[in-house]
Amino acid sequence: MTWNTDKGVSAGLPRPRHGCVTWPLAHEKRPSPHPLEASMPGFTTRPELRGRFGMVASTHWLASSVGMAALERGGNAFDAAVAAGFTLQVVEPHLNGPGGEVPVLFHKAGESPQVLCGQGPAPAAAVPAAFDGLDRIPGSGVLAACVPGAFDAWMLLLRDYGTMRLEDVLEPAIGYAAHGFPVLAQISAKINELSEVFTRWWPGSARLYLRDGRAPAPGTWQTNPVLAATYRRIASEARSAARTREGQIDAARRIWREGFVAEAITGFLSAPVPDASGIPRRALLTGADLAQWRAGYEETTRVQHNGLTVHKTGPWGQGPVFLQQLTLAEALETGKADVLSPEFAHLVTEAAKLAFADREAWYGDPAFTDVPLATLLSTEYAEQRATLVGETASLELRPGSPDGRVPYLPERYLSGSTAAIDRAGGEPTLGATGEHRGDTCHVDVVDRNGNLVSATPSGGWLASSPVIEELGFPLGTRAQMFWLDPRSPSVVAPGKRPRSTLTPTLVTREGEGVLALGTPGGDQQDQWSLTFFLRLAHGGMDLQEAIDAPMFHTNAFPSSFHPRETVPGEMVAESRMGTQEIAELRRRGHRVVESGPWSLGRLSAVRRDPDTGALSAAANPRGSQGYAVGR
Known part of the structure; x- marks a missing residue:
């Protein structure tokens, strides 16, 4: 284990410009220490890498x-x-x-970020x-x-x-x-x-x-x-x-x-x-x-947050659900919460339920279905949806009605059958009924010229x-x-792209690339990535601290994988989140399933400070295979 004692400005952090905060400084860290960290300030499993030549972070040390x-x-x-x-x-x-x-988000220095769609369509x-x-x-x-x-x-x-x-x-x-x-x-x-x-x-x-x-x-x-x-x-x-x-x-x-x-x-x-x-x-x-x-190129889907522009794929992937969670975080003022507190976990989880309910109701290949994306990502829609978040956990699937449209709901919700499935948390490699599932890997790269790549390869699993x-x-x-229900925006069709869970993330500031990140994990990808990003943007953590911090997610929406199970109210949390914190979440009505202390998320990330050219990188220690390399 290593100890990060650098309390100054992180070399890879974009520095704030006069009159606007573009990224929090280290002195803007959460207001009070978490019990886990009280005796371990700045604890990380390994250092955040820093240099100026180049950085690669991935889910396997050989690839890095x-x-x-x-x-x-x-x-x-x-x-x-x-x-x-x-x-x-x-x-x-x-x-x-x-x-x-493989979906790829990339930014060539001096040009606009793009999506490279490597998601093959249905026959x-x-x-x-x-x-x-x-x-x-x-x-x-x-x-x-x-x-x-x-x-x-x-x-x-x-x-x-x-x-x-x-x-x-x-x-x-x-x-x-x-x-x-x-x-x-x-x-x-x-x-x-x-x-x-x-x-x-x-x-x-x-x-x-x-x-x-x-x-x-x-x-x-x-x-x-x-x-x-x-x-x-x-x-x-x-x-x-x-x-x-x-x-x-x-x-x-x-x-x-x-x-x-x-x-x-x-x-x-x-x-x-x-x-x-x-x-x-x-x-x-x-x-x-x-x-x-x-394969082909597309424009990114993007929103502004905290002086940054966050880029994702279109709604043929689940990427916009990350952006919906960001707009909800602004409406709920999640950034004011201690990023290791039960309040933060509650707000993030309840926002995720709303955003993923909209994913189920509205997302699909935009070449085949009319996705009301502009409304879904609007501030007005987020403020309206934020009123549904209370002090206790919701046990319902609640998609919205953008532009007054009637949302799609799976048949079992229309019939009232939403019984919870008792199962442990973790990555979607084995389903509730024992069927085998695949998972994913990820790679991020930044070079000294400011080129930035984030990619999430998957599929073609040996299983x-x-x-x-x-x-x-x-x-x-x-x-x-794909769904077989003809009412679904993700119903199967010739030449249509399946609504993938693969979702790399790229962030720019004033037209320059500053961050690439991602993780395996199916439906959890845009939950773990969102929590990581908020811990950077509002918690003042460096890359490795944000990766190492206790992780959580919810399973309270239909899984993208067969057999499409839903577990209303379930929150899966690493046990090291803390006994008192987990008890508080349960008091709020979350059905918390404790997973192992280092079991959720396999994030990696690279970052560039456009003011200094300094680069940084970090990778996940869980699973003993992810590594960042750089100098």
Whole structure:
């Protein structure tokens, strides 16, 4: 453990300009010490990194090191993010893979921030009738496969904003896949849970991940030589197809969507494939779906807060729910509360319930549904919704009626069935009924020129779908997030993007990038990230303090994952929040479930002070794998 005794202005904090506060100073910290900190001022598990050359923070130390190596070799933040992203596919196969997706928020110095959408859409055959006989789209197998989006998105970012060659950014991932990477305890546990599924139904997964029928032990080395060969072949064919850096990257994109990769995917899907329960199902995804889709750029969705501009994805992701919580925080004056107090947790939780209820009622791919986003993010709407927050916890799902419109509610709420489900808290890797879920990873990068990247790769989990033996990776199952209810704004439709939980965050000040952050965690992502951000913006914490502080979230709205459970009034809190604090929250009516002392959130973040050029970074100690690297 380390002790942070620096009580001055953090080097990475933007400094206030005369007449307006743009970011709180360290002396504006919470008014009174939390009991946990009373004898441990400035306690952190590790230091906030500071420097001026470059910073990379991610959910795995190898990805962070690869990103930093790209910067050291002369690459920029975009090169580093791409190299780290491909490395994450190899070293965290339980959290993401080549068959998954990635949203990226980025800021090139001197330009406006953008969203890069690497969320592949539903296949052309994905109409509700294709799921007849099912009440929900299943979370395993191939029926829920959308177009894999991560590869094309990373390639587009590299082509348009990076400087390195295709083979340079793929080299580290190929190396770890070919020569091995250390097996995390979480990978071993996930494979062990699925060993029977692999053995009985998914032989490709069994051959890759089981050793004499058993999961690899933590700390042993795992290889994926087929994936290494896949990326080597893409690089080789691309090199033969074009002479320029940009031409080779475009060639790689064609090879992925129309060449041997697409052929292997469509060949694998030519016959029914069993899901985790052994039921054979025929995929809806086709070669035409793969060939037609391209990643693309969009404007960010954004609001102003405390002199900063906070940027998120559009409502095809859950990103705007973060922004709704920010506007509610202003209406509720949450920033005046001690950021480690029960009052703060109560206000944040009640605002989250309102914002996530609106997510359920209104969010969907804006190309297919009319999302009243301007009203949802307005000050007037936030002030109106804030009147619903009282001194005690709400046990209801209460979406609003922006512009007088009638909100969507799932059928069980219309019928009055909202019984709570008794389950422990944590990240969405295993559901209430025992079905396997995937999770996510994250990477943030800032370079000395002020370029900033925040990305949340996910999907294509080893637990979600069988490995395609010719390629070395499984497909994703992101279509499980669609609803089959035709009233829902997120009802499945051909070419529609599922309402993803993936939600990186980027912050600017007066047009310059100052902060990139994110976390895995499904529906919890925009809760943990919001709490972290408020602890920075109003609590005066540095990055590492805000990550290390006790975390909490609510499950009082429909989960995005099968089987869509809801737990009215439930708040999950790390036990080290404090006995008196938890008792006070229970007195207010919150159904608090205590999780382990270091169990919630896997945040990482990088920051830049535009006044001095100073950089900082931090990463989560929970799970013993996230690391920040920089100098």
